[in-house]
Amino acid sequence: MAGLELLSDQGYRIDGRRAGELRKIQARMGVFAQADGSAYIEQGNTKALAVVYGPHEIRGSRSRALPDRALVNCQYSSATFSTGERKRRPHGDRKSCEMGLQLRQTFEAAILTQLHPRSQIDIYVQVLQADGGTYAACVNAATLAVMDAGIPMRDFVCACSAGFVDGTALADLSHVEEAAGGPQLALALLPASGQIALLEMDSRLHEDHLEQVLEAAAQAARDVHTLLDRVVRQHVQEASILLGD
Amino acid sequence: MKETPLSNCERRFLLRAIEEKKRLDGRQTYDYRNIRISFGTDYGCCIVELGKTRVLGQVSCELVSPKLNRATEGILFFNLELSQMAAPAFEPGRQSDLLVKLNRLLERCLRNSKCIDTESLCVVAGEKVWQIRVDLHLLNHDGNIIDAASIAAIVALCHFRRPDVSVQGEEVTLYTPEERDPVPLSIHHMPICVSFAFFQQGTYLLVDPNEREERVMDGLLVIAMNKHREICTIQSSGGIMLLKDQVFRCSKIAGVKVAEITELIQKALENDQRVRKEGGKFGFAESIANQRITAFKMEKAPIDTSNIEEKAEEIIAEAEPPPEVVSKPVLWTPGTAQIGEGIENSWGDLEDSEKEEEEEGGIDETVILDDTKMDTGEVSDIGSQGAPIVLSDSEEEEMIILEPEKSPKKIRAQTSANQKAPSKSQGKRRKKKRTAN
Numbered sequence: 001m002a003g004l005e006l007l008s009d010q011g012y013r014i015d016g017r018r019a020g021e022l023r024k025i026q027a028r029m030g031v032f033a034q035a036d037g038s039a040y041i042e043q044g045n046t047k048a049l050a051v052v053y054g055p056h057e058i059r060g061s062r063s064r065a066l067p068d069r070a071l072v073n074c075q076y077s078s079a080t081f082s083t084g085e086r087k088r089r090p091h092g093d094r095k096s097c098e099m100g101l102q103l104r105q106t107f108e109a110a111i112l113t114q115l116h117p118r119s120q121i122d123i124y125v126q127v128l129q130a131d132g133g134t135y136a137a138c139v140n141a142a143t144l145a146v147m148d149a150g151i152p153m154r155d156f157v158c159a160c161s162a163g164f165v166d167g168t169a170l171a172d173l174s175h176v177e178e179a180a181g182g183p184q185l186a187l188a189l190l191p192a193s194g195q196i197a198l199l200e201m202d203s204r205l206h207e208d209h210l211e212q213v214l215e216a217a218a219q220a221a222r223d224v225h226t227l228l229d230r231v232v233r234q235h236v237q238e239a240s241i242l243l244g245d
Numbered sequence: 246m247k248e249t250p251l252s253n254c255e256r257r258f259l260l261r262a263i264e265e266k267k268r269l270d271g272r273q274t275y276d277y278r279n280i281r282i283s284f285g286t287d288y289g290c291c292i293v294e295l296g297k298t299r300v301l302g303q304v305s306c307e308l309v310s311p312k313l314n315r316a317t318e319g320i321l322f323f324n325l326e327l328s329q330m331a332a333p334a335f336e337p338g339r340q341s342d343l344l345v346k347l348n349r350l351l352e353r354c355l356r357n358s359k360c361i362d363t364e365s366l367c368v369v370a371g372e373k374v375w376q377i378r379v380d381l382h383l384l385n386h387d388g389n390i391i392d393a394a395s396i397a398a399i400v401a402l403c404h405f406r407r408p409d410v411s412v413q414g415e416e417v418t419l420y421t422p423e424e425r426d427p428v429p430l431s432i433h434h435m436p437i438c439v440s441f442a443f444f445q446q447g448t449y450l451l452v453d454p455n456e457r458e459e460r461v462m463d464g465l466l467v468i469a470m471n472k473h474r475e476i477c478t479i480q481s482s483g484g485i486m487l488l489k490d491q492v493f494r495c496s497k498i499a500g501v502k503v504a505e506i507t508e509l510i511q512k513a514l515e516n517d518q519r520v521r522k523e524g525g526k527f528g529f530a531e532s533i534a535n536q537r538i539t540a541f542k543m544e545k546a547p548i549d550t551s552n553i554e555e556k557a558e559e560i561i562a563e564a565e566p567p568p569e570v571v572s573k574p575v576l577w578t579p580g581t582a583q584i585g586e587g588i589e590n591s592w593g594d595l596e597d598s599e600k601e602e603e604e605e606g607g608i609d610e611t612v613i614l615d616d617t618k619m620d621t622g623e624v625s626d627i628g629s630q631g632a633p634i635v636l637s638d639s640e641e642e643e644m645i646i647l648e649p650e651k652s653p654k655k656i657r658a659q660t661s662a663n664q665k666a667p668s669k670s671q672g673k674r675r676k677k678k679r680t681a682n
Contacts, residue, residue: 196492199481201479203359204475
């Protein structure tokens with residue numbers, strides 16, 4: 001990977017973006033009729049679907065019910081055709097288990113779970129194409145799906161990844177940039193309060209650069225928020241027209 | 246077996262202590278528990294103790310064919326086991342959420358930060374590479390597994406020696422330790438995890454939480470760093486909302502702690518090296534056996550004793566005087582007696598109040614009561630003659646009802662001979678009235 005230049009002298013990245021620029025984001029809410037809430041998002045070539053059921057009665061063993069808040073259940077799976085090499089199993093390996101845990105943690109923090117005691121909220125996320133930033137795409141899709149289901153949340157949860165190359169922080173890494181092995185940071189942010197619902201980082205990054213990368217990721221998450229906000233507003237408008245108000 | 250739940254009192258007590266910046270084991274907010282590293286007789290075997298948390302690390306190696314997409318890289322494999330030995334709540338052979346989280350964190354901390362040169366583990370490109378396997382076993386759980394496990398993993402890797410190999414043309418020769426000295430792995434840096442526990446929605450922060458503190462914490466932030474102050478992994482978990490400043494503060498603290506721990510590890514490694522070279526005694530048998538009881542040993546904690554006398558006097562002055570010691574049995578009311586220490590007993594009062602209540606309630610029964618008094622008087626007389634009734638209190642109305650089937654009849658028979666005494670039905674009527682009251 002030595003020959004690969006992630007950031008040119010002119011300040012452009014491999015796919016022609018600037019350092020702080022996001023990939024194109026397209027999203028839709030309410031893509032499935034059966035589910036309580038659903039959403040589809042494309043961030044560049046990364047595509048993710050999210051489906052939400054609930055809040056409903058606890059399925060399976062009753063003993064899992066929490067007396068003071070709702071149980072959030074997340075399952076992450078990525079399609080066998082989503083990556084360059086064909087995957088053997090869509091879910092169940094350590095990585096997808098971890099991803100499911102992280103999603104659960106993110107949404108337990110963001111959803112007002114105390115409003116639905118002794119019930120359960122299911123979030124299923126499916127990645128159709130993985131081209132970097134899968135965690136971010138999953139969180140963004142799930143946020144829209146939770147909103148579509150009408151479940152109260154503190155705020156949007158907006159996630160974005162960031163990397164660090166040659167003294168510059170790059171926002172929203174693509175697969176090529178991730179594979180180069182530089183540091184990557186994933187951040188789930190509640191934009192209004194600036195609180196961090198989840199923070200995760202890999203590979204080596206000097207402590208002094210942490211602030212720069214974190215700021216880049218936070219800025220990118222705020223940008224994602226403006227886009228998602230627009231999608232939600234548009235969806236509500238369309239829905240209200242259909243209802244004939 | 247399920248974990249014993251923490252009572253609300255205990256929870257409140259712990260949180261209160263944390264609010265007052267006190268910890269149950271006497272540590273300061275940013276203090277680590279004592280870290281102890283001991284090595285086994287084999288290379289790549291160590292036990293790390295972090296307070297009472299103990300993790301056993303063992304590294305082994307094997308020649309395997311490489312992964313297809315990485316023909317020239319050795320394979321690193323990490324596995325942490327949480328056995329029931331460590332805590333009764335762990336279930337054997339199940340991938341719990343905690344276990345997945347810890348294993349992934351270790352993998353990301355040690356593999357993704359490229360602390361071990363995997364290319365040096367290649368023997369023949371595309372044919373044979375070394376697979377290094379790090380097995381970690383939690384022996385005792387007293388909180389902060391991840392820090393102990395990450396230290397154990399890196400120490401075991403540093404301590405490990407793999408057999409030497411040579412390649413001549415197509416031929417690969419593996420040398421036994423007797424033929425050639427085994428070679429150490431090439432390690433670039435030592436990432437070490439530092440955990441921060443957050444309480445009360447991030448208001449309070451503690452380093453190295455023990456098991457009790459982990460139970461009451463809101464969330465955890467793990468930062469892995471090496472001594473060059475390079476961050477290798479950050480992971481937040483639990484439902485807390487972090488702020489950016491908190492993350493920066495934690496990373497600063499982590500830098501200091503990692504420097505201390507790295508120094509300790511290096512000292513321990515050098516020490517073991519020296520002992521081995523000198524031909525002294527080494528291994529677990531040497532380092533652990535002289536302590537018979539290892540699980541419940543008390544650690545020495547420094548206590549400030551400078552003004553202890555004044556403090557003690559202060560406490561004595563403030564305290565309430567102890568209750569009088571009664572050396573002889575005291576009879577407060579009939580049927581209740583007291584001996585020794587304790588608060589004055591209140592049984593007598595209770596009986597008095599009951600009596601009053603009864604008298605209040607029984608005003609319109611007075612006529613009947615008179616009868617019963619006479620009646621019971623009779624009964625006691627009979628009792629002295631050999632019947633099973635011994636009670637002689639004046640207001641034992643229920644007594645008649647409570648008697649075994651036979652004796653009331655007997656009484657009736659005797660009393661009716663003497664006088665026109667109350668019958669059983671009368672007793673019943675009385676009872677009804679009572680319940681009405």
